[in-house]
Amino acid sequence: MKDIVFKAEAVKFSYTETDKYALDDFNVELERGKKIVFMGANGSGKSTFFLCMNGIHKITSGSLYLDGNKIEYSRKALRDLRSKVGIVFQDPDNQLFSASVRQEISFGPLNMGMVEEVVKEKVDKIIEELEIIDFAQNPVHALSGGQKKQVSIADVMVMSPEIIILDEPAAALDPKHTIIVNRIVNKMVEEGITVIISTHDVDFAYEWADDVVVVCKGKVIAHGLPEEVFLDTDLLEKTNLKQPAALELFNSLVNKGILKDGLKAPKNLKELEAYIETI
Amino acid sequence: MIVIDKLCYLSKLRYVNPIEKFAFAVLTLIFLVVSRSIAMGVMVLILNGYLTVRLGGIPSRRYVHLMVVPLTFIVLSILAIIINISKVPLEAFAIPVGSYYITSGWDNIMRCLQLVVTAMSSVSCLYFLALNTTMTDILGVMRKLYCPKLMCELMLLIYRFIFVLLDTAYHIKTAQTARLGYGTYKKSLNDFSSLVQTLFIRSMKKSNALYDSMEARGYDGEINVLEENYPISKRNVLLITLFESALLLMVIWIKLKG
CATH class of the missing domain: 1.10.287 (Helix Hairpins)
Known part of the structure; x- marks a missing residue:
């Protein structure tokens, strides 16, 4: 029996309250504790769905379930929802509103109604854990893009949500900060948090994800294991996605008869290299 | 403005309790404006310069540069008070122009000196606050004062x-x-x-x-954030109290005399 943490059922949502739907019959079931990647072109509805998950957008029709309970839009229910589903926005400058790192991070937990002493402790702990400590005393406007990203992730992690959504976390990050962010994400997974990442990086999605959801024109058009999704060439063509490099190379090596048929598809180029070594 | 913002994050006095700094700057400012004493102004100018440059570690060139900005304005506006055009020459100086004189009296010049010193020492109080306290901390003080x-x-x-x-x-x-x-x-x-x-x-x-x-993140109309807690230094509080009391006595003395 699957443990479903979040479920969307025939969800429709329109920005303009007309017949033009940004989400049109959107169905998905997300399993607890999984690493889930959302893929799809710009404007396909990923970010819109994330904002619906968190109750920022109220869906036009259909239903959303968190832990099996239907999402309501009363003030109290929304506060509860937002403490359980956290979003790290793509552009940190749209998220960080305070010039002080500590104050910034304390905003969420204080809104949840936690006592100040507890908040203080949590903020200090997260600053330590996410390697923010070295620049915690600097003003936000003096931080680099990568450092701002770290703070914006801390913003959400400090609320200890069940689900954390990262909207294109690697956008505009240098390799060093990409590594730091990946480390943080793995920490989230270890803590049992369901992590949702939207990305255009097929190699990353293929290697990292437990589950891949492909969104196109406001609908989920594929949802499955990365191996399944990325072997479906018709689907990839339809969504303008490329096959991950490791998989593409592996397939052509198998077709040429260089590698044996029936090998398990490699997750990354290193694994593929190991296969080639054995020839 | 951006320069001041950068400098205040580097100040060595940054982590001194902001309420202490605020009280010092604002009380001194009030006493200066009330008394308008030249002696007091000069004293405060020197003290603030010492505090900001020496203890705060703000580069002296930067500090002088920042002080020159308001000085220019003050000097320009003071020219209007100093320069009189009159048919009768006054005692301080008089430059004849045709049948008129560009002239001024000693009392005028004294009043201008008083203005310059009061204005500049007041500015130095505000600079002391701005160059050694981050905006976040100033906001914290304002919240504590029920702003x-x-x-x-x-x-x-x-x-x-x-x-x-x-x-x-x-x-x-x-x-x-x-x-x-x-x-x-x-x-x-x-x-x-x-x-x-x-x-x-x-x-x-x-x-x-x-x-x-x-x-x-659950915003519903009120921005709640953690306040930074700075330890209160008994020594600083004592020094500030002593200094401000001395200034207060001076103000009372000047007012009674005048």
């Missing part, structure tokens, strides 16, 4: 987004210049107007995005 919440929240957001706005404007300008913008005077005007337009639209978008992201 209206709306104002504090506005200041918090404005302070943060001044930098975002400047950054955005800088990037737009760079992009325009890269495509040969601002070439001629007429073009400059045009390009600047489109910069302002774009900036306005971006600001609208940013504010919407910010609101969404704040809502996502």
